[in-house]
Amino acid sequence: MMSSKRAIEITVNEKRYEGLVEPRISLADFLRDQLGLTGTHLGCEQGICGSCTVLFNGETVRSCLLLAVQANGAAILTVEGLAAKAQIGDRLHPIQQGFLETLGFQCGFCTPGFLMTLYEFLNENPSPSEDEIRERLSGNLCRCTGYQNIVAAALWAAERLRAKSDR
Amino acid sequence: MYVSDVRLPNMLHAALLRSIHAHARIRSVDTKEALRLDGVVGVWADRETEGRISPFPESFEIHPARWLEGVKPVLQGPRPTALARGKVHYVGEPVAIVVAEDRAKAEDGVDAIVADYEELPVVIDPEESLQARATLVHEGSNNNVVFSFSIEKGQVNEALGAVPYTLKERFRHHRYCAAPLEGRGVVAWVEPKTNILTVWSSTQMPHLVRRQIAAQLGLPEETVRVIAPDIGGGFGPKVFVYPEEILVPFLALQLGRPVKWIEDRTEHFISTAHGRDQLHDVECGFDQEGRILAFRDRFLLDNGAYNPMGLTDAYNTAAHLQGPYKIPNFSVTGTCVSTNKVPNAPYRGAGRPEAVFVMERCIDTIAARLKLDPAEVRRRNFVQPEEMPYHAGILYRDGEPICYDSGNYPETLTRALEAAGYDELRKRQRELRQRGRYLGIGIGCYVEGTGVGSFEGARVRIDSSGQLIIATGATGHGQGHETVFAQIAADLWGLSLDKISLVEGDTASIPFGCGTFGSRGTVNVGSAIYGASVRLKEKVLRLAAHILEANLDDLELGEGKVFVRGFPQRDLSLSDLARAAVPGWASKLPEDLEPGLEATYYFVPPTVTWANAAHVAVLEVDVQTGGIKLLDYVVAHDAGKLINPLFVDGQIHGGVAQGIGAALYEEIAYDTNGQILSGSFVNYLLPGSMEVPPIKTVHLESPSPLNPLGVKGMGEGGAIAPPAAIANALADALQPLAPQVNEIPLTPDRVLQLLARREVNVEAGAI
């Protein structure tokens, strides 16, 4: 019994795509398999680990808990699109640079989810305290770092972003 | 690039039918419906693979002859088949594999298979599994015992009869698991031009996987290539070979198309190895000063249905029980039993956390009984710095007598307590108690055998651009090998880091490899890089001497070139030398040197080198709800010479976080039918950013005499002591109420039960 495919139009990292998807395919699978954007990772497919976090119309969501057809007409930002959001002259977005500076990642599997969560968070709260950072990041699981260096990366990035916006 | 990111043209997807029963005979596996589904390409059960895929070995453990002779272990484990044959032994055991055009269709195929089972009695409790009348998990087994051993030093029975005080305790170190964020996955295809069966697997051991694929599919090893791409966390369960790692390559061969299998999280919990799960019965004799005089431990390890690593965990436990202490009379008996659960294999720490939990809780229990400070009791038992190197009186699992080579255990503890502000904490504890609040401080000390063999290799070469390329059989899962190994090479060659590249995890890049596990990377790979560099440098200098017509002794190597001392303009860059070391007409080689600037060295460590550490956990417990809040965590760590403290700290943080998970949150639970109750992240609770406090690290360095770099391993360390330190901290917090904290995880419920129980243990020989 074949379920018929649906046509969808979706903007990902400011590029328009057209796709044909079975209704049961998740947004995460669509991004990874059909668009080849494998930066978004699947760690649980239950919305708990946060590795699949992307921005959907400007808000963080678990792409494993959205059907691709639900993203028809939406604008998605994935980790592949972060560097383009950096300022001219920077190779990486300050959040990404922060992770390099503080060794905020080890195996890297959870990292895209953290980056997207921080991207939204630092936009809302440019001067967060360590406690506020830990609270916001509590929805993303990491098995390698113990979170300490991720928090340090967030603080580094926050400072860098504030400096850039002051200029 | 992780294995799930590998995309090949015409790729098929596989999904597995797994047993839904913990113990059952397979009556039939009806695949007709599945085969009829649109997009399903094939379905295989054991009847289709028997005779074409040989069974797995009893275990992947290497048994050095000296260890076998010295310990005389019982090794009688079963040999698992790739797909269940005749019987299923645990919920999750692979029964059939479906291949289809995409993952969803493959899973549809799995749903369409009708498997008929005759349920058998389920064995869940390891103590019950030993009973004479217990159901046998594996036919022909001796009361479900698969592995066991017994070691003794001194005269334990006599000593226990003569000591002033004894404690008798039972400790349970429960079942939990590594849960890397990336599960397992395999992609295989036969590369069309070379006909090489090329396999990507999220594994810590590509050479082992290659060996098994070749052995079990009857292929020459040379026709198989295994690549470990970026791995999203290993931690131990990716250290042996799984059915899927043989099945998926088999199917790629059968079908002539690439085949991909990626496990999902719920599959992971019922198919990727669990860890720990030990039950210890301890009798410990001590004197008035708190010195341990005799120690006897009999423990059970719940293997699950298989233990692919044999006695690794169990013997590690025995080898690490004495810790940094002098114990004149000591005996351990370890017994691994089968139950109808997921296989049990080493997980970060691999038997050491269980040992440390037992010993460190005993130390604190002794301290409580004698009303001594727990730090003081440790000091009285430590091997003193002037007693180093110290012979612990038993063999390590490499067959060598254990010798603690270097380290200052009292100093490590002092530094940890200093960093934690111990005296201040004790003061604060007293003040808070008067206000009805319960603060606890707990210590966990340990020694760790690191850098275990049997070997690791490094192939170092210089390419025509002057780049130094290192290939090794180790695999990286985030430990920073690219940086750390490059640093070692940079130091040896006087090169900047950008002139050095690392290739790891690919069997095509180096013929022999072991893998990354057991806190062995820096020791073994580092030393192999050293050995290979010594050889290559010699060749480089001899070639340079020949071309520059200089004496070997007058040459110096640094900053990417060789030059004559005192005459820097007479130089040759590494790039020049690489281009000179070619065969044929362009060659500038002397007669006695072969083309190519390359050397390989396999480092075989003489035995393990001993790191040590002291952890301090500080917590507050809410005695009304049983809730525990970790306030502070300190690690003083000695892993010999440190190459990169930033990466070392990262490893410690991660290990401690996993240890906190074990102590407070994580638990693999089964019901009496062998169904897993914690089969997803909903019930299996990984600690998050609010659960792991900031961790303070203090580094000490007592270099290792066992390798040219003076390094020791430390990858597992962070995970070894937290259960002990946190359990000790809870017991310390509740001192006035004196509960006996012998089990983890310390859930709110368990904490309240401890408070309600308040057992007082009676000791022989009152003061």
Place this chain on the structure above:
Amino acid sequence: MPLLNLRLTKPKILVDLNGVSSLDSIRETSGGLSIGAMTRQSRVERSSLVRERCPILAEAIRYIGHVAIRHRGTIGGSLVHADPAAELPAVALALDANFEVARDGRDRVIPAAEFFIDYLTSALAPDEILREIVFPMVRPSSGYALEEVTRRHGDFAIAGVVAIVDLDEAAKIADVRVALFGVASTAVRARKLERALMGQEPNEHVFRDAAALLDDVLDPPGDIHASTAYRKHAAAVLTARALHRAVQVCHDRRL
């Protein structure tokens, strides 16, 4: 969605309500704060209208999972899902919210007390959709608190209590609502306890004595996270704590 991913449910047809914009709304009505069923939890959390008129609702939402979950999760979704360990059903019970339910041609209103039937079971018939929930406003003079025990931050509660308290001029309890979650097959109102507290002085003894009256609403499950006995114990402890804090908030709001 997790159920779909786990293949625990295999519907032939899935209807996506995300396109029905009229179900996404927050407005003040005579009955209270009327919130459309498809309004995102994060929107309700941030709404200044909610924070002003029904602060316990905004506070409770902050305990739900994590931000990314709340961006997609809806008020109606959580309520209809009727997980006994969730915060929102208990808040709805405590506030005596009214559920406006739409059916082809025949709409009806279900009071909160009748909405939660059993474990994961609401009073909705298979052909009904929840349209709006009307939350009576919290009086400016009232104090409120939510207390829960979780294994980790953001987890489902092992046990939890929502308390709303109003004091009279003599600083005695004039109105009190106590709803619990995680302690039975649905969220529950502790009416016997509420009646016993009326007119009483709000102190520790009174709260502790009253907590003993929780027995007839407590029927907690035992699972991997906590036993039945633990949940009963925690319910009593949390009730006393929630009442204590609600009274404190009450005093603070009056200042």
